[in-house]
Amino acid sequence: MTRNAALSARRSGIGPVLPRAFYERDTELVARELLGAVLRYASPNGVAAGRIVETEAYLGEHDGACHAAAGLTQRTRWLYGPPGVAYVYFVYGMHWCVNAVTRAEGLPSAVLIRAIEPLHGLARMRERRGHPPRDRDLTNGPGKVCAALGITGALNGARFDRAPLSIRLGEAIPDSDAGISPRIGVSRAADWPLRWFIRDNPFVSRPATPPGTHRPRHGVHTR
Template sequence: MHPGAPLPPAFYDRDAAVVARALLGTVLRHETSEGVVSGRIVETEAYLGPHDPASHSAVGRTARTWHMFGPPGTAYVYFVYGMHWCVNAVTGADGYGAAVLIRAVEPLEGIGRMRARRPRARRDQDLVNGPGKVCAAFGIDRTLDGTSLTGAGALTIVAGDDVPDEHVLVTPRIGITKAADWALRFVLRAAPPLFPRP
């Protein structure tokens, strides 16, 4: 795919772990009335479906998780800890319930808008180096839950540069208690100034 082209549904219609790795280097883009913000995806986590005890889909389809079961390439946006939004890309077959959490990006466009939305961030590297921070800086909330990421709406993921395997670190997922040892977190190691943690 050419850089800048929206990723098609077929890109997401694969195992969540495969998509999580493939999303590294692609670009998350949100076009709002205030302007465009974008960032290169540098950290993801895969949630494999109903058999994954850490996945929201493990409890079945509910009002909260409804769009996690949507067709591949759907945005699944949920609220956590009573304060943060998190954005995921739905993967696999329609109705299955797998997704990839976007954990961190490298800012590209609209950094001034990101700063305005996250005024307490003291450094640019702190703007979007966590899943809740990404949504806050990008203006992503429940209104985007269930929208398509494939180019039909304001929130899209577009092709970027290829990332060689030697630049990717694979670790257990973080911030969870169930299946925390599953190696399903993927980090682009080529961005150490922004994301120094392993």
């Protein structure tokens, strides 16, 4: 790290931008290590950033829940591209979701950023999200993250290692604080444990037990 980078990191309380090599590894590892990192987008409209508290891994063409299961199309183009780049897609006719592409060019895999804990630009995030009563509802879901930060399809293919979009090193999350569960909202490969989240963090989209699994019953004590 250069002297300026070190000073800047100390001033902002966060570390250097993650290098492209960070993403050139197994998708599960990247998903795990993105917990605690800081996602930041400096839109023309204002800067906003937050700590990543929930991620999901999407493994490639053999993963039925991954968009790459449909093969190389216009939509999945960036999934097949170089790692460390944003794959931004549109769902349900109204929401954007952002991923970090992983592994290597030609291996279509990525990490979905499902939730962040707001750090900077709170006023702007509240505005973009329509002033929900509770701050925890600003960014506790993948569509909300993009809405709060102002991320849209215009950022599809943008690199994460330089402005205006970046992911920076944050405080490391120990294994004791990291939870794993099946992914949320998927119908294929529904039981694959590819979701990571920071335990007890209020900005996580859902607690440890996702839909499709059996909830603990009356009188049964879990945890």
